[in-house]
Amino acid sequence: MELFSFDLYLSGLHFFTNPLMYVASFFGVLVGVVFGALPGLTATMTIAVFIPFTFGLAPTISFAFLLGLYSGAVYGGSISAILINIPGTPSAIATSLDGYPMSQQGRAGEAIGISTISSTIGGFLSVIVLMFAAPAIASVALKFSAEEYVGITLIGLSVIAIISPGSTVKGLISGVFGLVIGIVGIDPITGFPRFIMGRAELLEGIDSIPVMIGMYGLSEMLVQISDVQYSIVVKQKISKLIPPLKDLKRILGTVIRSSFIGVIIGALPAAGGSIASLVAYGQEKRFGKRRDELGTGIIEGVAAPEAANNASTGGALIPMLTLGIPGDAMTAVLMGGLIIQGLRPGPLLFQQQMPFVSSIFISLLLSVVFMCIIGLVGAKYFAKLIGFPKKYLIPAILVFCLVGSYAISNSIFDIWVLILSGIVGFVMRKLSFPIAPIVLGMILGPLFESNFRRSLMLSEGNWATFVQRPISLGFLIVVVLVLVGPMILKRFNKVIIRGN
Amino acid sequence: MKKLVLVALVLVLALPVFASGAQESAAEAYPSRNVRVIIPWTVGGMTDVLTRPVASYLEKHFGVPFVVENKPGGSGVVGSLEIENSKNDGYVIGTTSMSTVSAKYVSPVYPDIHNVELISQVITIPATVTVNADSKFKTLDDLLAYAKANPGKVTNANSGAGASAHIYGVYFESMAGIKVNHIPYAGYVEAVTALLGGHVDMTNIPLPDVSAHIDSGDLRLLAIASAERHPSYPDVPTLRELGIEAVMGNYSGFVAPKGTDPEKVRAIDEAIGLAMQDPALRKFLIDAGYQPVYLNRTQFAEVITDAEKQLDFLVNDLGISFVDD
Amino acid sequence: MTRKRSDIIAGIVLFALAGLLFIVAGFMPTRQGSVQALNTGFYPRMLAVIMAVLSVLLVLETVRKQGQEARQMAPWWKTKSAFTMFLATLVLLVLYPFVMRLFGFASASFLFITALVWLLTEKGQAKPVKILGIAAAITLVVYIVFKLVLAIPFPMGLLI
Incomplete structure (x- = not known):
C-alpha cells in the first residue's frame, strides 16, 4: 500500500459546509451518550439497532450519525460506571474503579468532568493518528500473530492481578473464576463443547454483557436493598463540572500516555477497548505519581481508562477501514453498516473512496467536539439523576438490566444469566471478592486460550515460539515487569542508596 | 390500602385477557400484516447484509412490513431452532446456510433442514x-x-x-x-x-x-471451487479444471417453518424471484462480493442434498471428524 | 460469622470446586500423539490447578492474619426486614421472565416496578396512586426506548 496523497484530506473538505453532517453527528452523539449511559444498553447493541435506520441516508451522513453514536456510547458507558457502578460497556469497567468511589464522596460531577475531558483528548488524538498513520499502524497490527496476542492478553491478565483493591489473592481468585467461566462453550481449537449442559445458547460461551450487567448492576442493587440504610442518598456537590486548570495539568501526562495505549491496542483486531482501558489503568497503577491512592477515587483513575477507551475507538477503525478487519465488536457492526451502504471496507477504500474516507475523519472530529459539549453541559443533570429517591431508582435500574439483557440477542436465556450473575456477584461482594477481575477474566480468557493453543499448533508444539518472536518476547518481559517490577525497583533503589 | 392496589392491578391485567379472546378469523389476502424474518446470525454479518435489502424489496412488493430479527448464537443453531419452532402461519420466515446442515456434526443440539419448508436460494459463495x-x-x-x-x-x-x-x-x-x-x-x-x-x-x-x-x-x-470460472476473475482456474473434483461453497436462502401453507411459500418464492431480477439489488449484491443465484424451492432442495452428500461423504466414507467427541 | 471464618470456608469451597473441575476436565477427549496443550481438557486443568493453589493461599493468608481482621461481619441476613426485602426482590426477578412470556414485556415491567417500589416504600407512606403513576412513567420510558426506538422483538404476550 503506497502512501496516499493529500487528496485524502482535501477531497472531503466540502463536507464541512454541509449542515446535515453537523445535525447527524450531534444527534448520533446525543443518542449514543444517553443509550451508553442507560444500564443494560451497550454500545454494540446501540449501533446494531440503529444501523437499519440509516439505510435511507447518504453514506456520509449515515456514518456521521453512526460514528457519533459510537463515540457517544463508549463515552456514555463511563457515566453509569461513575454514578451507579454499572459500566455501560466492558471498556468502562476500569473507570468504575475510581469513578464510583468519587461519586460516593459526592464528587460525581467532577468525575464526569474529568471523564469528558480525558475522553475528548483521547478521541481527538486517535483521530489524528487515524488520519496520518492508519496504513502504517495497520501493517504493524498484521505482524501480530497468535504468540503476540498471547502476550497482550497476558499483560491484560497481569494487570487484573495488580488493580484489585484489598487482598491480592482474592483478586486473583476472582480473575481465575472469570477465566473458568470463559471455558464454557465450544472449544475454539477442537470443537468439543465444554459445560454447555445441552443448551445451544451456550455453544458460543456465556455472553460477557449480561454477566457484567448482573455482577455490577443487579448485585449492587441487591446489596443496596438488603442494606437497611438503602434510602440514604449521597449529597452531590455540583462543583468542578468543568475541570479547573490545575486538575487538567495534573492529568495531562496520564491522558496522553493512555491515549497512545488506547490507539495501539484498539488497532489490534479483537483486542479492543476493554484491554486498552485496563492496560492504561494498569500502567497508571505501576508508574503513575499517585499509584498508591489509585482505587480510592482520584482523578487519574478516571482519566487513564477514559482517555484509553475513547482513543481505542479511532484505533479500532484503523484495521476496519484499511484492511476490512474490525477491531472490536462495535466496529464489526459498523463494518456491516458500511457494506449495507454499498461500500467495501478494505485496502481499496482509501484509494477509491477518498471523499468518503475524508468525511469519516470529519465525522470523527465533529463527534469529539459534540461529545465534549454534551458531556460538559450534561454533567450537572447526570449527577442529579442519582439524587432521585432510591425506592424509584432501584426498580428502574433493575428493569433496564432485565430488558437490556433480553435485548442483547433477543433471548430470555440471557435474563437467566443476568439473574444468576447477580446472585453470584452479591455473594462475592459480601465476601469482599472484587468483581472487576471476573468480567475481565471472562473476556480475556477465551482470547488467551485460543491464541495460546493456536501458537503451539502453528509452531508444531514448540514452546520456545513465545520467546523466539521478538514482539512476543517483549510482551512477556512487560508481564514480568508488571508483576514483579516494584520489587526489583525497591532492591535497585536499596543498592543505589547503599552504593552512595 | 395495599390490598386495594393489588386487586386493582389484577383487574387491570385480567380485563384485556378476556377481551382478546375474540379476534381474527376469515381468510384474508396473504400477507396482510407484519412478516417476521429471522436471521440466525448477527447484524452486519454475511447473511444479514444480503437479507435486509431482499426483505425491504418484499416489503415494497407486498405492502406490509417485513421485520428483520437477528437471533444470533451457537453459529446459527439458536436462530435456526427458533425458525423451526415458530408458528407456520406464513408470518414467520427465516434464512439458512450450509451451517444449518453441518451443525449436526458439530453441535450436540442442532436444527434439521428437513424440519423447515424451503422457499428459495438467493446467493452462492464459492470456496x-x-x-x-x-x-x-x-x-x-x-x-x-x-x-x-x-x-x-x-x-x-x-x-x-x-x-x-x-x-x-x-x-x-x-x-x-x-x-x-x-x-x-x-x-x-x-x-x-x-x-x-x-x-x-x-x-x-x-x-x-x-x-x-x-x-x-x-x-x-x-x-x-465453483463449477465455472468467476466473472470477476476470468483468469483464475477452477479446481475441476486442475483435476481436483471439488465444487464446494456456501449458499444462503430463505425457509419457512414446517407445514407453512404451500401457497404462501409460493407467493414469497415468486416475490424473491422478482427481487433477484431487480438490477439495483443485483448490483448491490455483486458489489458486496456475493454471486446472486436465484433458485426456486425444488432447485434449492437439490443444492442442499448435494451439501448433505458432501458432508456425509467426508464423515462416513473418509472417516473425518470435525470435532473431538 | 467473622470475616476470617467466611474466608476459610470460601477457600475450602473453592478448593473443592477446583478439584471437581480437574476431575471433569480429565474426561474431555484427548488426541493421540499431539502436543498435550492442544487437548480440550488441558486449559481447564491448568485453571483448576491455579485455582487450587490460590484457594490454599487464601486459607493460609487468613489463618496467618491472627485475628486482627476478625471483626464481626454485618449480619445482613439477621435483620428480618433486610432479608425479606432481599428474598422478595429475588422472587420478583425470577418471576419477571415468566410474566414477560405470558403477558408481554411492558406488563411485566409495570408489575415488577409497582411491586418493588411498593416494597421499598416505608410502611404507612405508600400512596397507591403515586406508586402506580411512577411505575407507569418508568414503564413508558422503557417501552419507548426498547420497543419504539430500538424495535426489539419481544415475545408476544397476551397483553403488551
Whole structure:
C-alpha cells in the first residue's frame, strides 16, 4: 500500500459546509451518550439497532450519525460506571474503579468532568493518528500473530492481578473464576463443547454483557436493598463540572500516555477497548505519581481508562477501514453498516473512496467536539439523576438490566444469566471478592486460550515460539515487569542508596 | 390500602385477557400484516447484509412490513431452532446456510433442514484456494507439489473446528490427496487477517471475504471451487479444471417453518424471484462480493442434498471428524 | 460469622470446586500423539490447578492474619426486614421472565416496578396512586426506548 496523497484530506473538505453532517453527528452523539449511559444498553447493541435506520441516508451522513453514536456510547458507558457502578460497556469497567468511589464522596460531577475531558483528548488524538498513520499502524497490527496476542492478553491478565483493591489473592481468585467461566462453550481449537449442559445458547460461551450487567448492576442493587440504610442518598456537590486548570495539568501526562495505549491496542483486531482501558489503568497503577491512592477515587483513575477507551475507538477503525478487519465488536457492526451502504471496507477504500474516507475523519472530529459539549453541559443533570429517591431508582435500574439483557440477542436465556450473575456477584461482594477481575477474566480468557493453543499448533508444539518472536518476547518481559517490577525497583533503589 | 392496589392491578391485567379472546378469523389476502424474518446470525454479518435489502424489496412488493430479527448464537443453531419452532402461519420466515446442515456434526443440539419448508436460494459463495501475494506458491501446482513433499507442513487457516472453512479445507485436502495442518481461527475475518500477516500458508475461505484483498494485490487467488470460472476473475482456474473434483461453497436462502401453507411459500418464492431480477439489488449484491443465484424451492432442495452428500461423504466414507467427541 | 471464618470456608469451597473441575476436565477427549496443550481438557486443568493453589493461599493468608481482621461481619441476613426485602426482590426477578412470556414485556415491567417500589416504600407512606403513576412513567420510558426506538422483538404476550 503506497502512501496516499493529500487528496485524502482535501477531497472531503466540502463536507464541512454541509449542515446535515453537523445535525447527524450531534444527534448520533446525543443518542449514543444517553443509550451508553442507560444500564443494560451497550454500545454494540446501540449501533446494531440503529444501523437499519440509516439505510435511507447518504453514506456520509449515515456514518456521521453512526460514528457519533459510537463515540457517544463508549463515552456514555463511563457515566453509569461513575454514578451507579454499572459500566455501560466492558471498556468502562476500569473507570468504575475510581469513578464510583468519587461519586460516593459526592464528587460525581467532577468525575464526569474529568471523564469528558480525558475522553475528548483521547478521541481527538486517535483521530489524528487515524488520519496520518492508519496504513502504517495497520501493517504493524498484521505482524501480530497468535504468540503476540498471547502476550497482550497476558499483560491484560497481569494487570487484573495488580488493580484489585484489598487482598491480592482474592483478586486473583476472582480473575481465575472469570477465566473458568470463559471455558464454557465450544472449544475454539477442537470443537468439543465444554459445560454447555445441552443448551445451544451456550455453544458460543456465556455472553460477557449480561454477566457484567448482573455482577455490577443487579448485585449492587441487591446489596443496596438488603442494606437497611438503602434510602440514604449521597449529597452531590455540583462543583468542578468543568475541570479547573490545575486538575487538567495534573492529568495531562496520564491522558496522553493512555491515549497512545488506547490507539495501539484498539488497532489490534479483537483486542479492543476493554484491554486498552485496563492496560492504561494498569500502567497508571505501576508508574503513575499517585499509584498508591489509585482505587480510592482520584482523578487519574478516571482519566487513564477514559482517555484509553475513547482513543481505542479511532484505533479500532484503523484495521476496519484499511484492511476490512474490525477491531472490536462495535466496529464489526459498523463494518456491516458500511457494506449495507454499498461500500467495501478494505485496502481499496482509501484509494477509491477518498471523499468518503475524508468525511469519516470529519465525522470523527465533529463527534469529539459534540461529545465534549454534551458531556460538559450534561454533567450537572447526570449527577442529579442519582439524587432521585432510591425506592424509584432501584426498580428502574433493575428493569433496564432485565430488558437490556433480553435485548442483547433477543433471548430470555440471557435474563437467566443476568439473574444468576447477580446472585453470584452479591455473594462475592459480601465476601469482599472484587468483581472487576471476573468480567475481565471472562473476556480475556477465551482470547488467551485460543491464541495460546493456536501458537503451539502453528509452531508444531514448540514452546520456545513465545520467546523466539521478538514482539512476543517483549510482551512477556512487560508481564514480568508488571508483576514483579516494584520489587526489583525497591532492591535497585536499596543498592543505589547503599552504593552512595 | 395495599390490598386495594393489588386487586386493582389484577383487574387491570385480567380485563384485556378476556377481551382478546375474540379476534381474527376469515381468510384474508396473504400477507396482510407484519412478516417476521429471522436471521440466525448477527447484524452486519454475511447473511444479514444480503437479507435486509431482499426483505425491504418484499416489503415494497407486498405492502406490509417485513421485520428483520437477528437471533444470533451457537453459529446459527439458536436462530435456526427458533425458525423451526415458530408458528407456520406464513408470518414467520427465516434464512439458512450450509451451517444449518453441518451443525449436526458439530453441535450436540442442532436444527434439521428437513424440519423447515424451503422457499428459495438467493446467493452462492464459492470456496477458494488463496495464498498471500508474497507466497512462494505461484500456482496451485506449486502448492500441491510442496504439500506432497512435506506432508503436514502447509498451514491452512479455517474459521473454527467444524465450521464451514474447515469443511472446505478437509474436502480440498482429501480430494487433492495432500496432508495439511488445519489452524482454526474465530471466523473468516480472523483467518484472513492471519493470511494477510503471513502467519499461515493458505486458506479455503470463500470469495467475498478474500476478494477485496485479491483486488488490492495483497492476496493471490490460486483456484476457485465453483463449477465455472468467476466473472470477476476470468483468469483464475477452477479446481475441476486442475483435476481436483471439488465444487464446494456456501449458499444462503430463505425457509419457512414446517407445514407453512404451500401457497404462501409460493407467493414469497415468486416475490424473491422478482427481487433477484431487480438490477439495483443485483448490483448491490455483486458489489458486496456475493454471486446472486436465484433458485426456486425444488432447485434449492437439490443444492442442499448435494451439501448433505458432501458432508456425509467426508464423515462416513473418509472417516473425518470435525470435532473431538 | 467473622470475616476470617467466611474466608476459610470460601477457600475450602473453592478448593473443592477446583478439584471437581480437574476431575471433569480429565474426561474431555484427548488426541493421540499431539502436543498435550492442544487437548480440550488441558486449559481447564491448568485453571483448576491455579485455582487450587490460590484457594490454599487464601486459607493460609487468613489463618496467618491472627485475628486482627476478625471483626464481626454485618449480619445482613439477621435483620428480618433486610432479608425479606432481599428474598422478595429475588422472587420478583425470577418471576419477571415468566410474566414477560405470558403477558408481554411492558406488563411485566409495570408489575415488577409497582411491586418493588411498593416494597421499598416505608410502611404507612405508600400512596397507591403515586406508586402506580411512577411505575407507569418508568414503564413508558422503557417501552419507548426498547420497543419504539430500538424495535426489539419481544415475545408476544397476551397483553403488551
